[in-house]
Amino acid sequence: MDERLRNAPCSFLSLDHEGYILEVNHTFLIDMGYEQTEIMGQHIEYISPLAVKMMFHSYFYPNITLYGHVKELFIKLKKKNGDDIPFMLSARRFPHEANYRIDMVLLPMHKRMEYETELRKTKSLVEQTLVDLEKINREIQQKQETLEMINDELVKVSNTDHLTGLTNRKYLHECLKDVILRFWENGDVFSLLIIDIDHFKQVNDCFGHPMGDRVLVKVADTLRACASEEAIVTRYGGEEFVVLLPASLEEEAIALAERMKLAVAETEWEVIKSLTISIGVATFTNRDDHSTIIEKADQALYFSKKNGRNRTTHFNHIF
Numbered sequence: 001m002d003e004r005l006r007n008a009p010c011s012f013l014s015l016d017h018e019g020y021i022l023e024v025n026h027t028f029l030i031d032m033g034y035e036q037t038e039i040m041g042q043h044i045e046y047i048s049p050l051a052v053k054m055m056f057h058s059y060f061y062p063n064i065t066l067y068g069h070v071k072e073l074f075i076k077l078k079k080k081n082g083d084d085i086p087f088m089l090s091a092r093r094f095p096h097e098a099n100y101r102i103d104m105v106l107l108p109m110h111k112r113m114e115y116e117t118e119l120r121k122t123k124s125l126v127e128q129t130l131v132d133l134e135k136i137n138r139e140i141q142q143k144q145e146t147l148e149m150i151n152d153e154l155v156k157v158s159n160t161d162h163l164t165g166l167t168n169r170k171y172l173h174e175c176l177k178d179v180i181l182r183f184w185e186n187g188d189v190f191s192l193l194i195i196d197i198d199h200f201k202q203v204n205d206c207f208g209h210p211m212g213d214r215v216l217v218k219v220a221d222t223l224r225a226c227a228s229e230e231a232i233v234t235r236y237g238g239e240e241f242v243v244l245l246p247a248s249l250e251e252e253a254i255a256l257a258e259r260m261k262l263a264v265a266e267t268e269w270e271v272i273k274s275l276t277i278s279i280g281v282a283t284f285t286n287r288d289d290h291s292t293i294i295e296k297a298d299q300a301l302y303f304s305k306k307n308g309r310n311r312t313t314h315f316n317h318i319f
Contacts, residue, residue, distance in 0.1 A: 064091060088106070180293075253283060265277075
């Protein structure tokens with residue numbers, strides 16, 4: 001080793017291909033506190049803390065083998081007195097006899113460590129700020145979820161009849177638009193029932209409106225129990241109910257209407273001897289729209305009421 005390299009202002013090491021020290025300069029010995037005889041022939045990991053040993057195996061050795069060089073790698077080496085000293089390491093691999101050797105240049109990084117301490121403080125502050133921001137974001141998300149729940153509840157309330165718990169007229173018309181759209185897009189035929197409680201005015205007149213309300217609730221529960229999950233059972237107004245039956249043909253709609261009529265007729269009441277319902281049924285065709293399907297079911301209901309009540313009539317059977 002020439003005099004200039006021996007006394008260079010940075011430490012120099014040369015390793016064989018297995019990592020054993022072949023040469024060191026005087027600067028390295030001064031920095032580390034070793035005598036040359038103590039360090040020559042030792043493995044580089046002999047003076048490496050555990051973390052640096054792991055770094056050598058996970059990063060340094062693979063990169064020096066794959067690329068032939070490593071640049072500006074921050075490491076710490078253990079001095080003879082046990083203290084760690086920070087270095088910035090750069091290394092290059094050179095062919096040597098049958099294998100290769102690795103030359104290392106080590107720049108002392110005491111000042112860098114001070115900067116890193118400040119950086120760590122700054123990083124800690126940033127991380128704490130991020131934690132605080134994440135907490136704020138979580139709180140915002142929770143409030144957003146709460147608002148969405150409130151909004152969902154408001155939508156549900158706006159679509160629900162407060163007395164019977166059935167959907168209301170507003171929701172029915174929204175659903176009706178959807179099934180009509182599916183009819184024109186996919187050809188899905190649907191049917192609609194309009195149901196009226198027979199002689200309901202007499203119930204209110206004879207037993208009072210509270211009893212009338214209880215009757216409406218019980219009829220609503222009976223209709224809902226007869227219908228499928230897909231059916232939309234609605235209190236349309238007063239003593240009228242509408243049942244929208246997606247993907248339901250004429251025969252299926254009539255069969256359900258008959259089951260509902262029978263279920264209401266067989267229901268036991270508090271003071272009322274008996275109660276019946278009349279039903280009008282209509283099935284959507286390519287000549288119908290939002291208004292005509294309701295008009296057809298209403299005409300069929302009128303026919304049922306006019307012809308004795310307690311009966312089911314499909315619009316197609318009127319004429």
